[in-house]
Amino acid sequence: MVPLSWYLMLAAFLFSCGLYGALARRNAIAMLMGIELMLNAANINLVAFWRHGVGPMEDLTGQAFAVLIIGLAAAEAAVGLALIIAVYRERRTIDVDELDILSG
Amino acid sequence: MQLPLGVEVPIPTFEQFVFIQVALLTAVAALAVVMSRNLFHSALALTLTFFGVAGIYVFLEAEFLAVSQVLVYVGAIAMLIAFAIMLTRSMMYGRTSPLNNQWGKSSLFALLFFMGLLAFARATPWPSAGEPVVADEALIAELGREFVTTYVVAFEVLGLLLLLALVGAVMLARDR
Numbered sequence: 001m002v003p004l005s006w007y008l009m010l011a012a013f014l015f016s017c018g019l020y021g022a023l024a025r026r027n028a029i030a031m032l033m034g035i036e037l038m039l040n041a042a043n044i045n046l047v048a049f050w051r052h053g054v055g056p057m058e059d060l061t062g063q064a065f066a067v068l069i070i071g072l073a074a075a076e077a078a079v080g081l082a083l084i085i086a087v088y089r090e091r092r093t094i095d096v097d098e099l100d101i102l103s104g
Numbered sequence: 105m106q107l108p109l110g111v112e113v114p115i116p117t118f119e120q121f122v123f124i125q126v127a128l129l130t131a132v133a134a135l136a137v138v139m140s141r142n143l144f145h146s147a148l149a150l151t152l153t154f155f156g157v158a159g160i161y162v163f164l165e166a167e168f169l170a171v172s173q174v175l176v177y178v179g180a181i182a183m184l185i186a187f188a189i190m191l192t193r194s195m196m197y198g199r200t201s202p203l204n205n206q207w208g209k210s211s212l213f214a215l216l217f218f219m220g221l222l223a224f225a226r227a228t229p230w231p232s233a234g235e236p237v238v239a240d241e242a243l244i245a246e247l248g249r250e251f252v253t254t255y256v257v258a259f260e261v262l263g264l265l266l267l268l269a270l271v272g273a274v275m276l277a278r279d280r
Contacts, residue, residue, distance in 0.1 A: 002123045004230040010127045012221035016214045021138035023210035051164045075269035077181045081188040082273035088192040
């Protein structure tokens with residue numbers, strides 16, 4: 001069996017990568033990719049804890065949450081990319097450093 | 105297994121060995137997503153990461169999730185991202201760095217965060233795997249029953265949210 005901590009370490013790495021991508025990239029699409037990485041890391045943790053919890057055959061909470069998060073990620077990606085395309089049409093750029101019309 | 109410097113490493117079982125391969129593939133692909141200068145290469149590496157995570161679900165005996173992962177992430181989200189990249193022509197190679205001016209602080213923060221999580225994952229005495237999962241349709245049928253009984257509200261709200269999000273996406277992105 002693969003120990004639980006291995007899954008957690010992989011998920012921690014994926015989450016940190018996603019965090020760095022979401023904070024440090026200047027392209028809005030690259031930021032969105034970082035967010036998707038973080039969602040995937042959280043999902044790995046949920047499923048790993050489901051598998052190593054008590055009675056994985058009876059209590060399916062971890063898997064149910066993971067399925068809901070996958071659906072949520074699809075909605076998030078659709079709206080996020082539509083926003084990016086709308087912004088690009090308006091401003092001809094999706095560089096988040098240049099999108100500062102709301103800063104006072 | 106005895107490594108030089110006297111480090112004792114337990115010999116991995118076959119399952120652990122294959123897990124290490126899949127996990128390394130996933131981790132390297134995730135690193136390529138955030139490090140690549142070409143946005144399209146990032147998108148391709150992201151697709152590889154999604155496949156790797158589906159493989160991890162197979163190790164966790166969550167086959168339904170592995171299939172959903174490939175269907176939704178690889179089939180829908182990666183395609184959407186690829187289309188958005190092509191529609192915005194935003195591959196900013198050559199002109200400037202793909203990173204903004206807070207990348208130093210961000211990388212330090214992400215590294216410290218990773219170290220913290222790693223120490224936490226290693227130090228806690230986790231329970232070993234629970235009872236073995238019988239790999240048949242019963243688990244998926246049970247998951248479906250849970251969705252129309254225990255989690256029916258969350259399930260319906262998610263359906264409504266998806267509908268609204270997709271209608272909203274069309275409204276936002278259409279050509280006026």
